[in-house]
Amino acid sequence: MKFQNTLPALDVEKEIDLTVEFIRDQAINRFRRDGIVVGISGGIDSAVTAILSQKAVGNDKLITIIMPEKESNPISAELAEELAAKFGMKTIYREITPVLEAYGAYKMRDDIVRKYFPEFDGSQKWKLVQPGSLLEKDSLNVYSIKMESESGPAMKRITGRDLRAIVGATNLKHRTRMSVLYHVAESENYLVAGTTNLSETLLGFYVKYGDGGVDIEPLSHLYKTYIYQLGRHLGVPEGIINRSPSPDTFSSETSDDEFFFRLPYDTLDVFMWAMRENVPADIIAETMGIEPKKVNRIFGDLKRKEDSSYHFREMPAGPNRRVP
Amino acid sequence: MNREQVAEKVEEYIRKNFVFDDSAGPARDDSLLDTGVIDSTGVLELISYIEGTFGIAIEDEELTPDNLDSIDRITGFIESKRA
Numbered sequence: 301m302k303f304q305n306t307l308p309a310l311d312v313e314k315e316i317d318l319t320v321e322f323i324r325d326q327a328i329n330r331f332r333r334d335g336i337v338v339g340i341s342g343g344i345d346s347a348v349t350a351i352l353s354q355k356a357v358g359n360d361k362l363i364t365i366i367m368p369e370k371e372s373n374p375i376s377a378e379l380a381e382e383l384a385a386k387f388g389m390k391t392i393y394r395e396i397t398p399v400l401e402a403y404g405a406y407k408m409r410d411d412i413v414r415k416y417f418p419e420f421d422g423s424q425k426w427k428l429v430q431p432g433s434l435l436e437k438d439s440l441n442v443y444s445i446k447m448e449s450e451s452g453p454a455m456k457r458i459t460g461r462d463l464r465a466i467v468g469a470t471n472l473k474h475r476t477r478m479s480v481l482y483h484v485a486e487s488e489n490y491l492v493a494g495t496t497n498l499s500e501t502l503l504g505f506y507v508k509y510g511d512g513g514v515d516i517e518p519l520s521h522l523y524k525t526y527i528y529q530l531g532r533h534l535g536v537p538e539g540i541i542n543r544s545p546s547p548d549t550f551s552s553e554t555s556d557d558e559f560f561f562r563l564p565y566d567t568l569d570v571f572m573w574a575m576r577e578n579v580p581a582d583i584i585a586e587t588m589g590i591e592p593k594k595v596n597r598i599f600g601d602l603k604r605k606e607d608s609s610y611h612f613r614e615m616p617a618g619p620n621r622r623v624p
Numbered sequence: 625m626n627r628e629q630v631a632e633k634v635e636e637y638i639r640k641n642f643v644f645d646d647s648a649g650p651a652r653d654d655s656l657l658d659t660g661v662i663d664s665t666g667v668l669e670l671i672s673y674i675e676g677t678f679g680i681a682i683e684d685e686e687l688t689p690d691n692l693d694s695i696d697r698i699t700g701f702i703e704s705k706r707a
Contacts, residue, residue: 430664431684440657440687441664442671457684460669600658608663 303579305587307569310526312533316352319518319530323356323493326516333491335361337484339477339511340391342379343545345495347536348527349518351387353493363484364389367477370397370406371551375543382537392484396476403476408469416456417447424449427550427559428458428466434562434598435590441562441601448552470549474510481514491515497524499572503602504609505560512612523569563598571598630678631699637673638695642666652695667692674698680705 327333336353340346354362366380377393384391400406406422414420425448431439443463444455458466481492494514496506501520506512519527524545531541545556545565561568574584581599585592625633631652639649642661649661656662662670670692671682680702691701 431687438688438690439685440667440689440692442667442684442687443664444684455684457671458668459672460665460667463665463668604657604660604663607660 303574303577303583303587305570307523307525307573310529312526312529315522315526316355316530316533320352320355323353323516323518327357327491331491331515333485333489335363335488335490336493337363337365337481337488337490338493338495339481340364340366340380340383340389341495341548342376342383342540343495343543343548344524344527344531344536344540345497345519346380347383347540348531348534349493349495350383350389351534351536352518352530354387354389359388359390361490362389363392363488363490365392365394365481365484367394367396367480369395369400369473372548373546373553375539376548379537379540379543383540386535386537394480396473396480399476400472403469403472405469405472409466412458412462412465413445413447415462416445416458417454419449420447425550425552427552427554428463429455429554429558430560430562432562433557434601435567435594438597446552471507471510473549474507475513478510478513485515493518494520496520497527498522499524499561499565499568501613502572503561503605504612505556505605506612508612523572524565525569562601571595571602575599575602627699627703630702631695633677634674634698634702635695637677638662638670641669641673650695652699654695655689655693656695657689657693670698674702678702678706 323336327336336357338346338350338353340350350362350364364384366377368377381391383389410420410422413426420426427446428443429446430441430443431437442457444457446453446455484490485492492514494511494517496512496517497519498521500506501517522530528541546554547556547559557564563571581592581595584595635649635652638656638661643649650656650659671687674680675682690697692698
């Protein structure tokens with residue numbers, strides 16, 4: 301297949317039909333459920349999943365759930381509500397802040413942030429970021445806290461132990477949402493549809509038993525670029541389509557790019573596709589007009605992310621023997 | 625501490641903290657990233673260890689594979705910082 305600096309063209313209507321059929325078959329024939337639950341975040345992936353699910357089982361068998369917490373960008377819930385209103389979706393609103401406070405999730409993170417920024421009182425906005433674009437910088441994937449303050453942003457590199465503690469506390473958000481989704485789904489005999497796309501699936505950009513804790517993943521075969529194409533065709537509100545993809549888990553707005561991928565989705569998708577199709581680095585470099593060493597740097601990073609997240613995609617291991 | 629002693633200390637730290645089987649650990653010129661010995665959290669731990677053990681401060685722009693992706697490179701980097 302020829303490398304052209306963009307993904308191959310997708311037959312959007314055919315892809316919609318096939319994915320709708322997949323969802324219907326899973327919900328009705330495989331899981332034998334009465335409907336589908338989708339958590340909608342105000343992002344493109346959950347919007348497309350919800351619309352396809354609506355097409356698959358009908359509007360009366362779809363429940364969407366909006367689950368903000370105190371650090372969520374308010375625009376997330378507004379866009380999710382706009383989507384639900386436009387498509388007439390039944391929506392439940394569950395604020396998860398009290399649950400996270402009961403876990404101590406905010407306090408655990410704030411205590412760590414205060415080690416690096418003693419003046420932090422919980423009101424300033426912050427986020428975790430990696431160094432800049434992989435196309436520009438040959439730097440290791442090292443995390444820093446980026447703090448917003450009146451005098452401007454400040455960054456401080458954190459230790460591995462503190463990174464793990466922040467990530468663990470932050471992931472309580474995803475795992476709480478998973479619990480809410482299953483609470484509603486089990487009450488109604490519904491199935492939980494996930495929203496993880498192909499790049500996220502392959503590189504491990506989701507939380508195990510969090511947003512990865514679902515019954516089906518209808519978008520896990522599609523690059524984000526294609527999901528935008530589906531979204532436009534399906535009539536997803538412009539505000540969702542034009543919004544920068546974000547995990548929306550820190551008080552300061554973070555993009556997927558600066559938090560994890562270090563590349564914008566359109567570039568990431570092309571590299572992911574080229575890597576899976578074994579397109580030689582020199583051809584990519586020539587076509588994209590970049591140095592071969594940068595191509596190899598990106599391939600190396602993608603491969604390492606894929607390798608280090610392999611356990612996300614595995615069933616929990618057990619002794620494979622019969623006793624007695 | 626001479627160069628070989630620095631390399632031995634780094635090697636010992638990596639083997640103790642990042643090698644979980646009975647193998648000898650990475651060769652001194654093995655890529656720690658490509659062989660999966662360290663990930664993004666491990667890099668941060670390694671940086672803390674180097675700064676704490678060898679009394680050097682590592683700037684953000686120095687956090688590159690050229691400086692930190694093998695025991696040999698780490699050793700050379702520490703030596704250059706201490707020079």
